[in-house]
Amino acid sequence: MSRISRRAALSLAAGAVATPVAGTVTVAATQEERSGRNRVVRADLITAVMPSDNWRVIAVAIRYAHRIDLRGGQIPSSAFQVAATINRETASRTVTRAYTNTAAEVSDRGRPGEYLIIELDPRDANARAAGADPLPLDRAYAIRQVTDLPELPASPFAIRNDGMINPVVDDFCAGSFTDSTGFEIDFRLYEPTGPGRYPLVITLHGGGEVADNNMTQLTGNRIAVTFAKPDRQRRHPAFVLAPQVPLPRPMEGPDGTDWTDARVQAATVGLIDTFIAKYPVDTDRIYLVGLSSGGRGILNLLPKHPGKFAAAIPTAGWGDPSTIDKITHIPLWADHSIDDQVVPYKEGRFGKPGTWTLMNALEAAGAKVTRGEWANNLPEAEFEARSRALLREARAKGSHVLFTSYSPGTTPVNPHLAWAQTYENDVVIDWLFAQSRR
Structure with missing residues (x-):
């Protein structure tokens, strides 16, 4: 039995209105035009999922009642101050760019329009849009124009x-599946x-997303x-199915559940088959991919x-070498950081072998394994060139x-996050979509 519910592309509260600039609440449009005022209609945060460092607020989009045309003039980043209140703590966000636009989206080049885009530094400590769960960010940001x-x-x-605008994330519908x-x-x-x-494409998340x-x-x-x-869908249109391992229920024990839990695995396979x-x-x-x-x-x-x-991309995984002989025919592109301490490269968690040991076992079972090692912080073009050569x-x-394999000391943020460039890599993704069981 399955249940699918489509989310709206933008989660906007009916009738929600941005806190207005003083003096504009009761001013009619014709009065605004005569006085030169331009009323704020609403403001939304724009988020982005980063390659290896969570979900972050990267900009604010302010919509005005009338088109803004600066006639080629530039907006200094110092013209705006932005502060975020997260879990009752307020701290500034770093403004990196400001420009007008025709839509509520970040752009390489601004253009005259009803929107003012204020880009923010995603490296700010308070830039996250989620911890273990999405953060309550409605009206959490205060934007002041000081110039x-x-x-x-x-x-x-x-x-x-x-509210929030979540590009790509909002294109996924939410659903659930209940097995027999x-x-x-x-x-x-x-x-x-x-x-x-x-x-x-079925994506299997990490343990932090249970x-x-x-x-x-x-x-x-x-x-x-x-x-x-x-851009990926234009190149490789595909269904993308992202199941989520549920939190353990009461009385299920301290270990919780993961993708190897018998119930989760049976439900996942049932979901795929259905x-x-x-x-x-x-x-x-x-x-x-996972x-x-x-x-x-x-x-x-x-x-x-x-x-x-038809194929798989396991990143920073571990497993049982005694079963590896059953998959010598399946195309794989595995990757792992050599200095990973969360899931060690050779000897994995709970004594289970890491990717290096599993690739050796796969080779011993008769598969030809092609190996390469390079830095995980190479520029994108060089990273893909190495992948292409491999x-x-x-x-x-x-x-x-x-x-x-990624050389020690080269994986950004944390050595465990080997996937920093894995799914951004067109060479790897082109390889994946070229695979077929026939």
């Missing part, structure tokens, strides 16, 4: 944000547009959203269902298993 602009005079009053035993698992789904059959919020499997790491972003039966999926092109605990889930699921999936080497020797 007069040609069409916008400064004001002593702050504008408060009404009554076990329920939440999921998010992105559907491509247009007729035809499409590949299916929750009952049906959100952090999208926002904790950029794994699901990177497959749904517009989805395939109901949607136009190209069943020869079903892919598993990180950390999700990587472990991949390496546990594949031996049990060796004929279901792929050429694999093809030259007839290998369908690739393994990338």
